[in-house]
Amino acid sequence: MPRDAERTRRRLLDAARDEFAAVGIAGARVDRIAAAAASNKAQIYHYFGSKDGLFDAVFDDLCRATLDAVPMDAHDLPEYAGRLFDSYEERPWVQRLATWYRLERAGARPLDIVLESNAAKVRVIADAQDAGALPSAFTPVELLGLVLHLSGFWSSNTPEFDAAVDDVGRERRRAVVVRAVAALLAAR
Template sequence: MAWNTERTKDLLLAAATEEFSSNGLAGARVDRIAAAAGVNKERIYQYFGKKDDLFDAVLAAEMVRVMTEVPIEGLGPEAVGDYAGRLFDRHISEGVLPRLLFWEGLERGRETVSRATRSDHCATKVGQVMAVLPGVGRTDAADLLITVITLCDGWPVLPQIDTLLAGSSPDRAIRRRAFLVRTATLIAEALQVEANSSPSALRPAEVKTLLRGNGALQ
């Protein structure tokens, strides 16, 4: 029977995602990943290379998956707030990506691998922010996106700080979500007001072109 290469890769990625998100890059073990996937560990080296390369593949795949599942939709500051709320919901149900990103930051700092898939999707995401906030420049759009992601990613990786500062009431997650939505919306409103007062603000026709380019009108 022919070996199903793609299925084996999927099994290894799933096992590696769990291992890396739980133990980080340094603490993860190739033997455990292979055992969880039910394959020989030599397959890991054959398909992905060394452990660092497998970590990069896992992080790229997870980032693309979350970015695809949680798009930035709509137009105006409320669209940014809506995105923040949906991203928060996604991380409550599954906080794998925040943990992977925090492990990467802790263990690698700024010395990280920039795979084309990660770079391209990040650029696309910044473009989506620019599309829903016409006139806002790329630097401000990137800063806004980083702020939203940082606030949302903090929930699954800093639960002890949240409990210490805000307590553990039954409606805590609901209150935190509402606060994130409000914060993202207010920052977006401020950026758009500032952008619209600038002589270089985009004209309506330019806004439509940008929206089409980023898939927001599809």
């Protein structure tokens, strides 16, 4: 029976996602990833070249999935932020991987998908500002950064803050994100 290379690659990415989210790049072990994927270490090196290459592939996959699931609408940034919030709630590993990426890949070659996505979003926001559809109190890159950070606000706090707001439900958290972005847009 022939092996399905794409399924093996997908299992390795999924297992690596879970491992990296739990312990970061430095703490991740390729033998645990291979075992969780019902594969072997040789396959990791065959498909991804190294543990760092595997992390980059996981992060690239995460970015593509987020871009596909949550396209930006510059004419409704509050709802875009709400949909990003929803995405983070449904995929809690996203913010953990982003944190590990910031901590352990600082100074590494930026991923093209992230650069291209950010540049495209900044252009769309700039065009909407030029057309008068968005306020210009913030530059396009500032506005994008604020929207992105507000959308991830609830999933990127310290455990102590999380404990203080533990009784705040998902609907309220989403509403706070949407209202905060709307308030930004009211700042003309």
